Amino acid sequence: MAGTHGIHVHGDVEGSQVVVGDHNVVINAALGSSVSVRSEGPPPTRRRTRPAGRALPDRAPQLLGRDRELAALERWLGQGYPVQVYGPPGTGKSVLLRRYAADAATSGRDVVYLPAAGVPAEDLVQELFHACYETENYKPEPARVRRLMGSVRALLVIDDFQGSTAELAELMDAAPGCDVLLATAERHTWDEGRALRLEGLQEEPALALFGEELRRPLRDEEYEAARRLVTAVRGHPLTLVQAAADTTFEVDEDARVTGLANGLSDAASVLLRLLDALSPLPLSAKLLPILAGGVDKAAITELTSLALIGSSGTGYRTTGRVAHLVAERTGPARDAAKLAPALTAWAAATTATRHDIAAEAPVVCHVLAAAAHARDHAAVCALARTTAPALARSLRWGAWHQVLDLGAAAARALGSAADEAYFRQEEEVRKRALGVVALATAGGALAAGGVIGHIAGTAGHGGAAAGKTGFAAAASNPAAITAAVAALVVGGVFAGLATAGDGQPRARPTPSGQVTSLAATGTRPPDPISTAPRPLTRPPSPSRTSPRPPTKATAPPSPTLITSSPPTDPGQGPVSCPLAGGTLTLGAPAGGEATDDYAWQAFKECDDERTLTVDKTDPDHAAFGVTPTSCPKTAHPGQYIPASGPCVYTVRFHPPQSAEPGTQYQAHVIMRDDWGRLSMKVSVYGTVSAASTAGPSSTGPVVTGAACVCSPVRMPRRTQRF
Structure with missing residues (x-):
């Protein structure tokens, strides 16, 4: 079988080889790439004692006005949440991440730092793997990366991530045991995480920053001018640093840009235009002399002192919109x-x-x-x-x-026929190599077909009967399953919210360091921390120092994990059963009851109907009940194949006698798989109606969920209500 072999590719360096996948996919560089099958197993991998790879950037010596943000990072990461810091350029996201990462490393935590600007998620995963494991020329398939990385307890810091939400999910999936802290310009949404939008500084720390950059206290006659500047730029840190470096209190941005451009030397202007042509990427010290025709250290010092460029790891890059505007004023743009x-x-x-x-x-x-x-x-x-x-x-x-x-x-x-043939051959090699790897996880995509059928069948009219028809149609068309799963993962599960803007601001901001939650909200928005569900299966990092114990005010107790019989093949281990969900809307009078049957076409052999329940962590759970009506018996427990038929259950909504008409309730009906992980999460909504309208709402069940083959430890909710 193809799934038990590898592919051997010859490339431009005779005798070199790499292994791709769990089945010994070998690539050997020679004269253009070619493919041959091998039967050897994957190469040995050895866990590093401490993560290697990129060194942490220099720690920020002092962060003015960011104590609240640092405390939020410590609290959320301590509770096991992934955390995203987002906001316009120049607000100090990278500085905040570097400070937190350096403090964590100083306290003895393992830290993996990944600068992500312009790097595809697939390559970030590979870099993460090699930072944690010693192995030569080996690219594991995603399933093995998850297994190997599952034992790694480290702080993963991803700076300047520029990929999509689907790529972010891919990266998160590869680090199930890590605490994840990332910085992005725009907010990405995943249900289990937390987000912190970084804004400008409040007046007091902003004035302190301005004075610190001036390297002297503000004189009395300068104080009011500095206050006006802080107000005009809304405490934007980079703008204040640039204004202080130019020793100007000029409020008008155009005047500041003109002054900076006129004051630059010719060498600094040329270098700034080169770096601007590559923005937002950094230019390494190795490539700088190649592309600039030499290195002018005086020009680098000049631009750095004016905060028009900044050091990024081993190179330099421009620092925001003002730097771009100054580059435009200095001469023709560099292409x-x-x-x-x-x-x-x-x-x-x-x-x-x-x-x-x-x-x-x-x-x-x-x-x-x-x-x-x-x-x-x-x-x-x-x-x-x-x-x-x-x-x-x-x-x-x-x-x-x-x-x-x-x-x-x-x-x-x-x-050029020769060049086209070369690129076509190389792409075929790449696809064939990754295609062999994909065979190991094809079963998960086929299992997701059951979810597709459920969504296709119940999203419109017809209820369970239509769902069965949709499932049968999808199951008979593997191509449709593949396309639908890809579309759902990219377009349905992770919905990005673009909130960043274009950089240095012009309008008055919201309060500094606005802290927001990534969790989807219901009809009555909960407190972003006190009522949000905690991660269910992610183990705490043993190396975390002084963890904050969960309290009633900050995090509710985690739901009890319900486990059942192990799979038929104990050596198989937990499989990636697709997580499905949707919504169900009911209406009932106070003290009355409404019921509706829900047919879940995505029922799989790895699901355990005995765990069907209303999530007891939901504040409104007492207003709902659920009873399985008919679920097929599993013939192959622990496998992610569709069972012999749908699982039908009855949902009840019974609001209390004291409820006022129009009051809305929300909870979740959940089911777990054979390893105690969530495999279904359906949002149920109930509205208290007048006594004359008792019974199910006229709209019936409305499914808005999506499906995804999810990792064993990250199980985002599939219904999002914004």
Whole structure:
């Protein structure tokens, strides 16, 4: 069977090999890539004593006005929640993350730091894996990454994540045992996490920051001017730092930009335009002399002192909108497309190793995209062909995919049959290698077909009967299942909320450090902390120092995990059963009762109908009840295949006698799988009606959920009400 073998690929370096997948997918670089099947197992992996990889950036010596935000990070991460810090550029997200990560490392915690600007999620997962495990030339399939990373208890810090919510879910899924702290410009939504929007500083810490950057106390005659500036920019930290560096109290942004641009030296102006062409990516110290034609340390110092560029790990990048505006005022914009020949020559040189090229993959892809936009197809082909083998060999397959796509499009535009054949062959190799890996998880996608049938059948009219029809139709069409699962994961489960804006602000903000919850809200918005469900299966990190014990005011007790018989094959371990959900709406008079049957077409062999219940952590749970009517007996417990039929259960809504008409109640009906993990979570809503309208609401059950093959420890709710 194909699923028990690997693929051997020859590439540009004779004799080199990599392994992709659990089934020994081997890639060997030689003259263009080719594929052959092998039968060896995966290479050995050894857990590192402490995570390796990128060093933490320098710790911020002092954070003015961010004590509340640091306390929120400590509280939420201590409770086991992933936390996202988001907001416009220049508000100090990266500084906040670096400070928290450095403090955690100082206290003895393991910390993995991943700068994510321009890096595909697939490559971030690979970097995370190699930071925690010692192995050579090995890219495990997602299921094995989850298993291996499940024992890693570390703080995962992801700075400047720019991917989609689906890619964020992929990255979260790869680190089930880690505490996750990330910074993004826009807010991404996942039901189990917490979000902190970073705004400008309040007046007192903002004035303190301004004075600190001036390196002297504010004089009496400067104080009011500084206050006006703080008010005008709404405490935006980067703007205050730039104004202090220029020793100006100018409120008008255009005047400040003009003053900064006129004061720059020619060398600093040229360097600023180069970095602006690559924004928001950093330019490493290794590539800087290649693309700039040399290194002018005085220009770097000048731009850094004015806070127009900042140090990012081992390189430099511009620092927001003002830096971009200043770059525009200094002369013609630098076109990133024009950097392709120099980048190609560097990548082709013998001094550039595959690791060097892999480290610069974001810049390579950025320049390729710019050259493609400029229709410089020859430059795209040359750069893509030069860098693609090194990216494949370095297991940066996310970037490799981007390079192959851009190269193939350029080859077609040029009419170059040889180049097009090369890129087509490489892409076929990539797909075949990952396709062999995908066979290991194909069963999960097929199981999700049951969920698709449920959603397709009950979202409209017809109830359970229509659901059966939808399930049968989906189950008979594997292509439809695959497409539907992909569409649901990307479009339905993780809904992004774009709230960041374009950077340095112009309007009055909300209060500093607004703390918000990522949890979906119901008809009566709960307190974002006190009533939100805690993660159910994520174990606490043993290395966390001084954990905050949960209290009634900060987190309710976790629901009791209900476990049942182990799977038939104990060695199989927990499988990834798809989590499904939807909504059911009922209406009943005070003291009365309404019922409705709910047919769940997604019932699977790994589900345990004995665990069907109303979630007791919901404040309104006493107003609802649930009883299984008929659920098929499992013939193959512990497997994620559809059972012999739907699971039908009756939901009851019985509001108290004292309830006023129009009062709304909400709870969740849940079911677990054979390992005690959530496999179903349906939101049920009840509205107290007048006595004459007793009985189920006329709308009947309304399904709005989506399906996803979820990880064993992260089970987001499928119904979101914003």
